[in-house]
Amino acid sequence: MALHFTSEQRLDDNVLEREFTLGEIPGTLWTPESAAPVPLILMAHNNGLPRTAARLVARARHSAASGYAVATIDAAGCGDRPRSAADEQARTDLRQAMQAGEPVDEILESLVDSLVETAVPEWRTTLDALLALPDIDGPVGYSGWTAVGIHLAAVDPRIAAAGFFAGGHVPRAQREEARQITIPLLLLLQWDDEGNPRRRALDLFDAFGSKEKTLHANLGGHVGTPWFEVEDGNRFFDRHLK
Structure with missing residues (x-):
């Protein structure tokens, strides 16, 4: 499957931003000014954004200005991409259960597991295409959505280090897969995250099989991750990708 760039612009931080399509997958690639190929970070967000x-x-x-190629894609149901009827119904059921104060774990299990199974093959296809570009080289890092990142790291040996955000639901299947993850790991936890029980995040961190794993916990809610964690994340990737 061929990657096609559809637009590009040079930003004021000397980062080149390029929009691309890969079949039905739309994405964005940021690269620094560099004469040599640079390491790649795949940056995923929770589905819906x-x-x-x-x-x-x-x-x-920020990561591109620090010397990385950074890529993201819209997963199915994200941005302008349509959602499946099953995922749309699951989201409706989730909203109704939350409004009624009913348990939502089983709905989340089904919804997120379906999203992961759809998203990971697309990320691997994207990775194939990006690593064929002359200005990108390995190793490859992953940053963002935990459930997708766990499955991606478990099935794709090209992922050399990962930074996860502990604020999204991680289905049981991915919690079991966490034991297979042995790459260096940085997990960010918001201590007062209203949608993610603290104990569950701590248990997930304990489950990872990595010999080098670091947990950063900060006070605040789901979207309160301090900006300095972005800078620390770059230092983490510097140790393992450069």
Whole structure:
């Protein structure tokens, strides 16, 4: 499957931003000014946020300015991509259960597991295409959505290090897969995340099989991750990708 660039612009931080399509998959690639191929970071967001979300773009540009190629894609049902009827119904059921104060774990299990199974093959196809570009080389890092990242790292040996955000639901299947993950790992936890029980995040961190794994916990809710964690994340990737 061929990757086609559809637009490009040079940003004021000397980062080149290029929009691309890969079949039905739309994506964005940020690269620094560099004469040599640079390592790649795949930056995924929780499904439902478009790749143009301000928080993701800010993280991507900062990492690109620090010497990385950074890529993100819109997963199925994200941005302008349509959702399946089953996923749409699951989201409706989730909203209704939350409004009624009913348990939502089983709905999330089904919804997120379906999203992961769809998203990971697309990320692997994207990775194939990006590593064929002359200005990108391995090793490859992953940053963002935990459930997708666990499955991707478990099935694709090209992922050399990962930074996960502990704020999204991780289905049981991925919690079991976490024991297979042995790459260096940085897990960010918001201590007061209203949608992610603290104990569950700590148990997940304990389950990872990595010999080098670091947990950063900060006070605050789901979207309160301090900006300095982006800078620390770059230092983490510097140790393992450069």
